[in-house]
């Protein structure tokens with residue numbers, strides 16, 4: 001009998017993680033509060049009042065970025081920011097980072113120095129320290145960052161905890177990073193077709209390109225909550241796309257939810273890109289990913305504590321039997337697919353087009 005061979009696209013990223021988790025998931029530790037399953041793991045310190053959170057996230061050439069379109073300094077900044085975002089998604093402050101780089105031969109010392117200038121800028125911005133890493137040769141540029149953060153035991157927030165009646169809220173605006181990616185891919189194609197003398201005018205797309213290449217972790221948002229005494233009941237960051245993250249919150253909280261598509265905050269610049277490609281901007285906002293905004297469950301009585309310009313109410317949590325729904329701008333209520341960016345696809349395509357609403 002030959003060994004079973006299940007292609008990874010058959011189970012997908014989350015299915016694979018579940019299969020692997022069953023092999024190691026029963027390794028127990030009395031100080032562990034959250035293991036595999038949230039934006040970061042959480043463990044108790046001996047003082048019993050403080051917890052540490054720890055998270056790791058990779059950026060791989062050809063999967064997370066295109067070297068042609070990505071300045072090295074931006075890449076260094078993004079590698080730190082996306083990890084800080086997972087720490088922030090536990091309502092914790094980032095403290096220390098390590099970084100592993102797998103470097104192909106065609107990169108120079110100067111390119112890696114530029115990358116590290118970006119790393120440094122992000123560490124300064126988020127007030128954290130780079131304390132180590134590892135360096136190896138690789139066939140493609142591979143970056144993996146680990147960040148340790150800190151929170152008070154009674155302040156840490158999880159994907160679980162939302163209750164029916166809580167408001168579904170999001171910081172900032174959505175769909176911009178996907179719009180930026182669309183423009184960058186379009187310009188890469190134009191460069192290929194028209195040759196190296198082609199001079200693209202990217203000025204009108206500055207905002208969306210920045211959303212893609214230089215995302216910020218919303219540390220400012222959780223600090224503002226602390227200053228105002230706001231305490232959401234559940235929290236996640238938007239890395240794979242709004243729809244996918246709403247499903248995570250609902251599954252972990254044993255809730256359903258409804259998202260009102262017309263209330264999802266979208267920047268004018270993002271709308272203009274969707275128009276340029278004759279595509280539906282709600283699709284960008286629901287399924288685009290990489291916006292690194294915070295999605296949270298807010299008890300309605302806390303609404304008045306927040307600055308109304310700093311977030312949007314985009315839906316409501318419901319009892320679990322209602323499932324996860326979206327009300328389209330035309331008013332129809334339909335199931336919201338948990339679609340978002342998919343790492344493993346049967347067709348092995350490099351483009352990851354979201355479904356249409």
Ligand SMILES: Nc1ncnc2c1ncn2[C@@H]1O[C@H](COP(=O)(O)OP(=O)(O)OP(=O)(O)O)[C@@H](O)[C@H]1O
Nearest residue numbers: 017020035036037038039040041056057086239240
């Ligand atoms: N190969 C793996 N082995 C063990 N745990 C894993 C592995 N891959 C992911 N996980 C864990 O699974 C959970 C979900 O991971 P996922 O990457 O979806 O979350 P995330 O870090 O918030 O997302 P993103 O990578 O988009 O930032 C996390 O707790 C993560 O640590």
Ligand SMILES: Cc1ncc(C[n+]2csc(CCOP(=O)(O)O)c2C)c(N)n1
Nearest residue numbers: 062063064065066239240288289290341
């Ligand atoms: C060249 C190129 N192709 C595709 C994308 C889009 N993309 C890659 S990973 C990801 C989700 C988050 O990943 P993870 O869950 O691993 O953190 C998204 C939306 C990109 N940015 N660049």
Ligand SMILES: [Mg+2]
Nearest residue numbers: 039086237239
């Ligand atoms: Mg996350």
